[in-house]
Amino acid sequence: MNTITRTWNVNEEERTVTFGGLHRLLDVLREDLGLTGVKEGCGEGECGACTVLINGDPVTSCIVSAVQVPEGAEILTVEGLEKLELGRRIQKAYMEKGSVQCGFCTPGMLMSSYALLSRNSRPTEQEIREAHAGNLCRCTGYEKIVDAVRAVADELEQGTRSTV
Amino acid sequence: MTQQSDGSFRIIGRSLTRSDAEDKVRGKAQYLDDLTMPGVWYADVVRAPVPCGKLLGLHFDESFDWTQVVTVKPEDIPGENIVDMTGLDMPFLAYDRIQYQGEPLALIAAPSKALAREAVNHVRAEVEELPAIQSIQEMVERHKTGLADSLRLLEKKEIRRGDAEGVLAGAGKVLEGEYWTGFQEQLYIEPQGMAAEPMESGGVYIRGSIQCPYYVAPELMKVLNLPLEKIRVEQTVTGGAFGGKEEFPTLPGGYCALLALKAGRPVKMVYDRHEDILFTTKRHPSWTRYRTALAEDGRIAAMEVDMILDGGAYTTISPVVLYRGILHAALGYRCENVTVRGFVYASNSFPCGAFRGFGAPQAYWGLESHVEDLAEQAGLGPDEFRLKNCLQEGDITPTGQHLLTSVGTPAVLKEALRRSDFHAKLARCDQGRPGAKSWYGIGVSFFAHGAGFTGDGEAKFGSRAAMELGRLSDGRPGLTLYASSTEMGQGAKTVLAQMAAEGAGLPFDRVFYPLPDTRVVPDSGPTVASRTTMVVGNILYHAGHKMKCLLEEAAAKHCFGGASVRLEGGRFFAEGVEARPFEEVAEVLLAQGEPLRTEHQFALPPHIRWDQERFVGDAYPAYSWACNVAEVEVDPLTLQIHLRKITAVYDVGRIINPTLAIGQLQGGLVQTIGYALMETMQVRKGLYDANRLQTYIIPTALDVPEMDLQFLEYSCDELAPGAKGLGEITMNGLAPAIGNAVRRATGCRLCAIPMRPEDLYATLYQGAKD
Secondary structure, eight states: OOEEEEEEEETTEEEEEEEETTOBHHHIIIIISOOTTSOOSSSSSSSOTTEEEETTEEEETTSSBGGGSOTTOEEEOGGGGGGSHHHHHHHHHHHHHTOOSSOSSHHHHHHHHHHHHHHOSSOOHHHHHHHTTTSOOSSSTTHHHHHHHHHHHHHHHHHHHHHO | OBOOOOTTOSSTTOOOOOTTHHHHHTTOOOBGGGSOOTTOEEEEEEEOSSSSEEEEEEEEOTTSOGGGSEEEOGGGOSSOSOOOSSSSOOOSSOSSEEOSTTOEEEEEEESSHHHHHHHHTTEEEEEEEOOOOOOHHHHHHHHHTTOGGGSOEEEEEEEEESOHHHHHHHOSOEEEEEEEEOOBOOOOSSOOEEEEEEOTTSSEEEEESOSOHHHHHHHHHHHHTOOGGGEEEEEOBOOOOTTTTTSTTHHHHHHHHHHHHHHTSOEEEEOOHHHHHHTSOOBOOEEEEEEEEEOTTSOEEEEEEEEEEEOOSSOTTHHHHHHHHHHHHTTTBOOSOEEEEEEEEOOSSSOOOOOTTTTHHHHHHHHHHHHHHHHHHHTOOHHHHHHHHBOOTTOBOTTOOBOOSSOOTTHHHHHHHHHHTHHHHHTTOOTTOTTOSSEEEEEEEEEEEEESSSTTHHHHHOOEEEEEEEEOTTSSEEEEEEOOOOOSSSSHHHHHHHHHHHHHTOOGGGEEOOOOBTTTOOOOOOSOTTOIIIIIHHHHHHHHHHHHHHHHHHHHHHHSTTOOEEEETTEEEETTSOOEEHHHHHHHHHHHTOOOEEEEEOOOOTTOOEETTTTEEOOOSEEEEEEEEEEEEEOTTTOOEEEEEEEEEEEOBSOSOHHHHHHHHHHHHHHHHIIIIIOOOOEETTEESOOSTTTSOOOOGGGOOEEEEEEOOOOOTTSTTOBOOOTTGGGTSHHHHHHHHHHHHHSOOOOEESOOHHHHHHHHHSSOOO
């Protein structure tokens, strides 16, 4: 079988991985890199549980072939969030606002929140909902997830004001 | 959003952060598929190719190297080839008759998923196909035309109060309506997954994503030919369930156990989503017919209900779903003459099973749609009719139960109508007004949910739970709780610990609720029936109180020189000396080496009486009550139904954790938006036609309307600390509230859910009348 070797920046660390040519990014993350925080919910890019960021863009890693991820790419998964200030804030808001129930959609949901807030610190309600529309949650009804994202956005805005 | 809690509690009534939230936001929570299992093999299933038929033979392709895999055929089953649920009609592996497409015929384990699948593809089932029943419409047609004998009846039951038939026969006008509901997939985001491995001591250790560890173990005794103590079952972190992991996991748990015992190694099976939708349980499709006579003063004189559920291929737990269905089908309004007849017939599709609400959402789709027509007949508004007739404290239910305590009606109804400004908005409904750009409508529903097992089931079951003083994972002293209730997202781990901590007089962070393991936890019952907070919470609250007494006694002896000691808020108090913190005292007690453990068994209030044969008496120990108001706008051109606002008021007894309670309510309501408006599947050529997330559409963050939610706390004082059921009642009533709103918007009653634009079109324009 053809194998491919790639070096990526995964959660702020250089990681070199060798994988079969047809492997999904999801499998390489979970099985080769041990990042089991990345979840498989549907295997066809519909539920968003496997969402990770590649160079800041959210992708569903179950429908990305690992070979498509270029050498040197920056990959961020749920495990890397706590290394980042914004990531920690979002995690804390999810805990405090009750945005987590069964937790299976949470890793993907958090990545969509991070992708949104890292680019738009003052999203409207509609923008928040649109940014998470690719992540299915069957437990929460989404309200407390939207609440958490709004709370972080408010916090960011106040932070900006206080430093001005 | 909730009313003020009782000030006498320290921990109950507070929105404490879930104890599992941190692991989950850090990606550290280990679900079944995240666990490392050295040497694990993967299970797959050879499935029946037709929905109904006779199995003539299974052919294993000789060109395939079968030594690479392990197979289990019916003749390899060590015990009886049977799934031991409510009914005993389902074989573990079909060997003669095939009753649904996808029915397991043989099991295969292999070192990789791909090889297991390849092996499955090298097995051919030779079958003689027979005619299949594949829709509830077909079932109802036969039932109505006297051909019911041609169907397999799985269960029937009747409720009878007064003489409904007599009153209806003499009534001037009888209002009649028929209502239909479809399949619904639970769609937990973590797919089904189980694993099993042989134990050195003999027997098998089964783990997985489950609601009820004590269902899996006894249900597998017959097939595995093992005594209960040789089947250890442990829950792994569970990514949602909603009933879908209630009885079903016995199947994949058994597949893995049979293969693991034969292969002598661990075997796991994690369903992919396609397989999970095709070959797991769904909510029962239903048909209800109401025939009602009104008295001249606008009261209900008599009501007769027939209910049919499509049970799928085998009995499984359908009788219990039917009981809950008929117990709720006429539960809402005063009426002295009520007959409810319920039937479950078999079809040739995957057995239907548990789903949040458990028959009650089907019942209320019928009742609350029908009541809308009754109101009109009585010349009253839908709000006025409900206020006039709704059950209240002191009233009697169809089974003859006097509603005496914790009855949050008519309060929930009044509050929801007030908050939504219902009466004023009713006048603005468009009723399909020609020329309008958008049709506005508002609708209401009023409903209940019985909490706990039916009747005296809880008394007979006698759930137990325990706790013990020891060290928690942080190395500091604390209580570990032992109960079989499962955390599946709903917050049981947190809420049960809150109630135990309250009882024990300890801080929340000194109480730990682990994942249940049948090797160590007593049977506190399944995590079903909106019973966990009310029943198991009650047990742990009392066991906590016993622990408080035990700790006080031991502290008095070992730390306070025999003085009288009081434990409160994590500190020990005695007269004349300084209070000492729990942890300091607990260290001394732990050093004594004597186990400090308390246990408690649930007791129903003694006045609860139930006749399971006749279905007479106190059907449930307590009821939750609620009112939903839905506001919609319908596009006259596309007939798209836009749900704009939900107002919901609930009495679920005392609220233990307000944030978690609201989260349950929001989640349940949004799941019901899917049930009412989106989620569609039918059986076509033996299989569900919507079998992927591309075709089975559930609500996203963009489908959620404005929600105004309120709890009214009518504490259930007989069952301290007073919680009633919350999980399921969230799904009981939103669909008819939306249906009633659509009727006011368009002038057109839809009798079936889901309500899609094409259904509205068919009813509006193709001759069907309101």
